[in-house]
Amino acid sequence: MHTLTVHSASGAYDVLVGDGVVAHLAEQLRAIAGGHVWRAVMITDEHVYARHGNRVFGEMGDTDARICTIPAGERSKNMHTVYDLITQMLEARCDRHTIVVAFGGGVVGDVAGFVAATYMRGIPYVHVPTTILAHDSSVGGKVGINHPLAKNVIGAFYPPRAVVYDTSFLHTLPDREVRSGLAEVIKHGLIADASFVEWCIAHMDALRACHREHMAKALHRGMAIKAGIVSADEREQGNRAVLNLGHTIGHALEAVSQYVRWTHGEAISIGMCGSARIAHAMGLCAWDVVTRTEEVLRAAHLPTTLPVDVATNDVIEAMQRDKKFHNGNAVFVLPVRIGSVTIVRNVPMHIVVRCLHELQGGQTA
Ligand SMILES: NC(=O)c1ccc[n+]([C@@H]2O[C@H](COP(=O)([O-])OP(=O)(O)OC[C@H]3O[C@@H](n4cnc5c(N)ncnc54)[C@H](O)[C@@H]3O)[C@@H](O)[C@H]2O)c1
Ligand SMILES: [Zn+2]
Numbered sequence: 001m002h003t004l005t006v007h008s009a010s011g012a013y014d015v016l017v018g019d020g021v022v023a024h025l026a027e028q029l030r031a032i033a034g035g036h037v038w039r040a041v042m043i044t045d046e047h048v049y050a051r052h053g054n055r056v057f058g059e060m061g062d063t064d065a066r067i068c069t070i071p072a073g074e075r076s077k078n079m080h081t082v083y084d085l086i087t088q089m090l091e092a093r094c095d096r097h098t099i100v101v102a103f104g105g106g107v108v109g110d111v112a113g114f115v116a117a118t119y120m121r122g123i124p125y126v127h128v129p130t131t132i133l134a135h136d137s138s139v140g141g142k143v144g145i146n147h148p149l150a151k152n153v154i155g156a157f158y159p160p161r162a163v164v165y166d167t168s169f170l171h172t173l174p175d176r177e178v179r180s181g182l183a184e185v186i187k188h189g190l191i192a193d194a195s196f197v198e199w200c201i202a203h204m205d206a207l208r209a210c211h212r213e214h215m216a217k218a219l220h221r222g223m224a225i226k227a228g229i230v231s232a233d234e235r236e237q238g239n240r241a242v243l244n245l246g247h248t249i250g251h252a253l254e255a256v257s258q259y260v261r262w263t264h265g266e267a268i269s270i271g272m273c274g275s276a277r278i279a280h281a282m283g284l285c286a287w288d289v290v291t292r293t294e295e296v297l298r299a300a301h302l303p304t305t306l307p308v309d310v311a312t313n314d315v316i317e318a319m320q321r322d323k324k325f326h327n328g329n330a331v332f333v334l335p336v337r338i339g340s341v342t343i344v345r346n347v348p349m350h351i352v353v354r355c356l357h358e359l360q361g362g363q364t365a
Pocket of ligand 1: 048105110136172174177180263264
């Protein structure tokens with residue numbers, strides 16, 4: 001078992017990672033409650049509950065635990081889901097001492113964390129992640145839901161009290177979700193660690209097959225990079241924004257497709273290729289940054305081009321509604337080399353448009 005500590009304004013929290021660590025869940029809940037936990041609510045989705053619900057429920061000790069299940073998938077990140085969960089919690093007489101257990105991937109974590117942030121002005125929650133992607137989303141305390149017009153625009157900074165990441169849950173992940181999660185793993189390397197990117201390329205077959213040791217190493221490295229960045233800048237006043245590599249375009253793609261065409265990881269994979277092209281067009285990086293970025297993502301069987309039926313105008317419009325648009329300027333995280341990025345606040349729109357067209361043509365320099 002590995003333990004990472006993440007620092008936040010409301011106190012530090014531990015992230016336990018490893019095979020079988022869910023056995024520590026009851027003890028974590030007791031530590032939060034300062035003794036007996038009289039009520040907990042497990043918020044999960046239908047897929048995760050069907051596969052692993054009983055196991056986690058069994059680890060909640062003598063807690064009076066309620067289970068609330070939401071439909072699986074990104075489209076559950078909406079106001080109706082939140083309202084419905086709050087109704088169920090009121091009916092179950094949950095009070096300010098109730099602990100929420102978010103059991104699932106990034107969608108469950110974002111929704112359950114948002115419910116915890118707002119229910120009676122805030123109750124504690126623990127995340128028990130079940131996807132590779134959630135190695136990213138479970139750290140850093142960003143919680144929230146989507147609006148039909150823009151992704152993640154309703155939310156809060158509200159860190160969990162603990163993260164209990166049992167990697168044995170990952171073995172039931174569908175292939176597409178493994179690939180999607182690898183996009184955020186690769187993102188952490190592209191931002192901060194060139195040798196980790198090389199390691200990912202060299203071991204991609206093992207990663208795609210969810211090989212135990214390789215996956216543990218990748219998740220640990222990715223989480224350590226993320227924990228270091230968010231501990232230094234929890235509220236994204238400065239450097240935390242580097243974690244948005246690929247997300248300016250990625251979030252726009254998710255919104256224009258009404259959150260159904262691409263997984264989050266697929267959308268940011270295309271976004272990271274777009275960022276590399278924009279960086280090259282602005283003279284910030286050499287062309288081999290574009291080719292290496294595409295290479296590592298292709299190795300993970302992630303998309304690196306934009307389908308021609310996507311209207312680039314719609315993508316630009318969605319981008320302008322994103323949180324990363326600032327005073328009329330598109331804010332992009334752009335690579336300067338593999339393992340190093342910079343935040344650019346005034347990327348000219350004509351360069352963005354040109355690079356989106358290039359992404360559609362798969363054109364090379
Ligand atoms: N808060 C943050 O900092 C942050 C960071 C990155 C991403 N995100 C968000 O995370 C979300 C994506 O997360 P995700 O990719 O984990 O999606 P997800 O939670 O929808 O999970 C993907 C799919 O896998 C299924 N699943 C989950 N665990 C499983 C398991 N162990 N076995 C079998 N099936 C399983 C789910 O039911 C779902 O169908 C996006 O909404 C994104 O915006 C948030
Ligand atoms: Zn992301």
